[in-house]
Amino acid sequence: MKLPSHGSNPSYLYQAFEIPLPDKIIDFSVNLNPFGPPLKIKESWSAWLPLIEDYPDPHGTELIQLISETEGIDTENILLGNGAAELISLVLNYLAEKHIGIIQPAFSEYEKAARANRCHVTYIHLPKDNWSLDAETLSGKLDSLDALFFCNPNNPTGISYSSAILLDMLKVCEKHHCYLIIDEAFLDFLEDGQSLSHFITESNYLIILRSLTKMYAIAGLRLGFLMTNQKLLEKLQRMQPHWNVNALALEAGKAALKDKDYVYQTKLYVRKERERMIYELKHLGYQLSESKVNFYLLRDPSLHNQSPLIHYLMQKGIVPRHTENYPGLNGRWLRFAVRQQDDNNILLEALTAWKQES
Numbered sequence: 001m002k003l004p005s006h007g008s009n010p011s012y013l014y015q016a017f018e019i020p021l022p023d024k025i026i027d028f029s030v031n032l033n034p035f036g037p038p039l040k041i042k043e044s045w046s047a048w049l050p051l052i053e054d055y056p057d058p059h060g061t062e063l064i065q066l067i068s069e070t071e072g073i074d075t076e077n078i079l080l081g082n083g084a085a086e087l088i089s090l091v092l093n094y095l096a097e098k099h100i101g102i103i104q105p106a107f108s109e110y111e112k113a114a115r116a117n118r119c120h121v122t123y124i125h126l127p128k129d130n131w132s133l134d135a136e137t138l139s140g141k142l143d144s145l146d147a148l149f150f151c152n153p154n155n156p157t158g159i160s161y162s163s164a165i166l167l168d169m170l171k172v173c174e175k176h177h178c179y180l181i182i183d184e185a186f187l188d189f190l191e192d193g194q195s196l197s198h199f200i201t202e203s204n205y206l207i208i209l210r211s212l213t214k215m216y217a218i219a220g221l222r223l224g225f226l227m228t229n230q231k232l233l234e235k236l237q238r239m240q241p242h243w244n245v246n247a248l249a250l251e252a253g254k255a256a257l258k259d260k261d262y263v264y265q266t267k268l269y270v271r272k273e274r275e276r277m278i279y280e281l282k283h284l285g286y287q288l289s290e291s292k293v294n295f296y297l298l299r300d301p302s303l304h305n306q307s308p309l310i311h312y313l314m315q316k317g318i319v320p321r322h323t324e325n326y327p328g329l330n331g332r333w334l335r336f337a338v339r340q341q342d343d344n345n346i347l348l349e350a351l352t353a354w355k356q357e358s
Helices: 010-017 039-053 061-071 083-094 109-116 135-139 163-175 230-239 247-258 260-283 307-315 341-357
Strands: 078-081 099-104 120-125 147-151 179-183 206-211 224-228 295-299 334-337
Touching: 010 307, 039 247, 061 078, 061 224, 061 247, 078 083, 078 230, 083 109, 083 179, 083 206, 083 224, 083 230, 099 109, 109 120, 135 163, 147 163, 163 179, 224 230, 260 295, 260 341, 307 341
Parallel strands: 099 120, 099 147, 147 179, 179 206
Antiparallel strands: 078 224, 206 224, 295 334
16 A cells, blocks of 8 residues: 655545545644635735746845845855755755765655665664654764754654754764754744754854745745855755746745744644643543644554554544654654644544544
8 A cells, every 4th residue: 555655635645545535624634834824925816926927036035035034144045945845855966876864753855855866865763752862872873974864843753852952963963074954844833943043154064944835834835945054055056947936935935924923823822732632632541742843743552553543533534644654653653733723623522532432
């Protein structure tokens, strides 16, 4: 059985499990802002339509300036991308045929892009069901690596690692002349988000990836950016296609970054709902990851593989994210997004019923 490699597009998951698609589904497999795009994007869509008649700004100058002001870093350290996925592929194209380490569990696109560029891939597994990180232990595994991918906050666990741990990792990587590539796609959901972005000018080995599609719920537009030192950025920029970011995405990015209250209110809501769900689900006997963002891992400890539970939920029109293609998880967990309260309550009712019936 070939399962889809990402969340969203739940019809593919129903096909894979050979379960009839219900008339109504709630998709917990896609971890975007539960409120949808900011109001400004919705209101401005018609006004932006004439932009599709001309080529977009190939440099994204206005958006890069806004990112520079938001992040407090220089514009020459910022590179726009057609979603974080393009930037991952770009970095691995630059690192073609090199030895790449991936701290697992992790987003599957790192490995996919690495193998597409003929890289040698090594897994570095975090401790099972704990996922703690020790830079000293990591040091002994970097001798043969040219680059190390690390997702913080982690996808799929939702766990966030401190800036002290990240700095220790960077020092270890620099000692081994190994690039540290930190994917911060979900950093915006942290109330106390800690990034190493202010260290990019001091390091020859630090690359930071960001996504604008998660917080602002514009995944269909594809928009992200990369931060690194100027010398490396210029090398990466020369490898990018012209006009890689479309005009509508550029406008949406500018509108999104100006809406500070939208981000603030989202963070408050996500924390409240996540903590409520985790409390209730633990009380029911489920095991959960200590997530700090807009999704979490869950497992019924009575099941080794969660396939019976995913079948049960899908038959009720509830779509989790399977973990069969996350090395180190291998189907032992399910990932759920934090959605709006009514949807979360439906999930809670279904998971309560599962415990009563099983």
